[in-house]
Amino acid sequence: MINNILLENIKTQIAMDKYGLYWYQFNEVSGNATDSKGSPYIGTLSNATRVTGWNGEGNAIDFNGSSLVTFNNSLMTYGEKTIVLRFKTSSLNNMYIFENYATNTVNQTGYNLGIKEGKLLMRRFTSTGAGATYAFDIRSTETYNDNQWHKVMFTWNGNINQEAKLYVDDMLVGSQKSTANETSVNFATQNLVMGGCKLTTYRQYFTGQIDDFQVYNKVLTPSDFTIDKTFILHDGEYKKLNPKKPAKESINILPKMVDTNENDLMKVYTNRTMYNPTYVAFDDSNREARTVNRSGTTSIIFTMELKKIKPIIDSIILNFYYVRDIIFYGVRDNGESVELCSSDSITFSNSFIKEFKFNNTEAFSKYEIHLNGGESGEIGLKSVKLIQKYEPYIPAYWSTISNTIPTSTLFLEKGMNTISPLLDREVAELEPLQMVQRNDVLENDEIGKVFSKQIDLKKYFDIRSIRTEVR
Incomplete structure (x- = not known):
């Protein structure tokens, strides 16, 4: 218990x-x-x-x-x-x-x-x-x-x-x-x-x-x-329906920031005093979010905190403003930084766009872009795009959990939270099936054509209609 x-x-x-x-x-x-x-x-x-x-x-x-x-x-x-x-x-x-x-x-x-x-x-x-x-x-x-x-x-x-x-x-x-x-x-x-x-x-x-x-x-x-866990008993086995997973497109997941460094979707900030505010790198204006001009070695950290999503990304596209090298990190919930990519071959100019692709399977809600500008005096970004990793559509499928009565612990760990996926029905229209002459399956004195394929009616919860034609 x-x-x-x-x-x-x-x-x-x-x-x-x-x-x-x-x-x-x-x-x-x-x-x-x-x-x-x-x-x-x-x-x-x-x-x-x-x-x-x-x-x-x-x-x-x-x-x-x-x-x-x-x-x-x-x-x-x-x-x-x-x-x-x-x-x-x-x-x-x-x-x-x-x-x-x-x-x-x-x-x-x-x-x-x-x-x-x-x-x-x-x-x-x-x-x-x-x-x-x-x-x-x-x-x-x-x-x-x-x-x-x-x-x-x-x-x-x-x-x-x-x-x-x-x-x-x-x-x-x-x-x-x-x-x-x-x-x-x-x-x-x-x-x-x-x-x-x-x-x-x-x-x-x-x-x-x-x-x-x-x-x-x-x-x-x-x-x-509340906890309401369920298994389905079928043919002596306790099973669960694993819900379908929609495809995740390879798109930029960063929201547009308009006249603010923080909204209900994301917060952006840097560790430096800025000449132009941080949000201009995220507002599609092609302006540079850059530091104030000063002599000496310059560096800056751009931080993005996503409030409502925690994506897996495998690419970042940046438009640099007088940058020589970069290190890009994902930050775990415990504060630990994970290096995702780096480069010391950035073309030093006031506008240089480059995409960095990398292998990554970990989801983060916080990211840091560390930039170094050498002796530039100014440094920044003109645009930032984080590209979500593509994941294919996975249809719903059944899995067997146990062939004996599950324990309470097994219910809590692996039981279905809801049975609603079992009731999520979609109306599907089957392609017309070709009918062919099959004398071998007809009884004596019968004439006509039959379906050339069997229809698995068990795949469907109900059959709305079957249209037949006589030719």
Whole structure:
């Protein structure tokens, strides 16, 4: 048998594999909190300690009323989002669980999950300055200061007049329609802090414990965290239908960037002060994204972070601006760099286009282009194209998993998540079959023609029509 805690962990892992962006489990023995999804964003603990985690295993963060965990990113995705965490407290104080809208002195735009008189509240700040206005201000009717672990989930798609929802322990406890759209500029302007507010005059420190912080780039519901695994029993064998895989074309997968270094699909940046902004290398304008002019050896690193896809690429096409050599890396989720190609034979000019092809079977969501310009004084790129590796179409096929009743572990590891592929039918029209004279198969005194081929009717779920002709 699989216990409920293990099952809960498996549910989270399945959802994370599909839609997860960040997952802070706080299981480190000491030091900073790190993302198990491999992002570079860390949480720095201040006056906070680790205690046993929500599930009796690993660790959680204990906040004593003057503790903070400060991250170096807002940890909020633009557009569709789901935020999940677990907490417990016995305090009736007004407290912040997390926020990413404030500086030390003033309100900006962003989000706040908090507790007021034991009840949960979730707000989105839309005003800057001393005042505060909200796109929504959701509050629960029940109290949760019972010193028990509770699971909180917040969802919203980022659009005006669409409901933001707050769940506790998989039950909807409040919702409101947003009075404002989220934009790429205002969705979360400040880094996230747990355990209080960054405003020094409005700390509202949290007393209690927080664990298992999750961020997804899709609006989820509690049903998305369920496990329903299936096999098909056929001829004494337990089988699964492996779904078809569509072909992946050999195309440029980078989105066009217009007047911004970051949108909901990608973020681009460099490690140098730029004369022209980084995005011009990605806007099809044929302008150069280049450094400011200065003497001495020049180098630059262009970084691309893809937010919604993780492709396998096997080619890069670059238009160089005064570059002598290049190293191109894919960056794994744990931060490890993998060299994909390099060259020290770039034609040194203000426009030189070259394609680099390489063997690669690994998917990355982050890429780095390291360029060296020698003594040029300026260096940059005029265009960048990442070419997705071609993959052929693979039709659906059956595979046998076991000829005995599968164990619960086998169900979890290899069972089908859905049987919908079994019901995905397509209407197909067969080519007319030639009829020929076949006296050898006709009975005595019968005359006529028959099909020259057999039709395998078992291939089809139903036969809509069969048209016959008499000739």
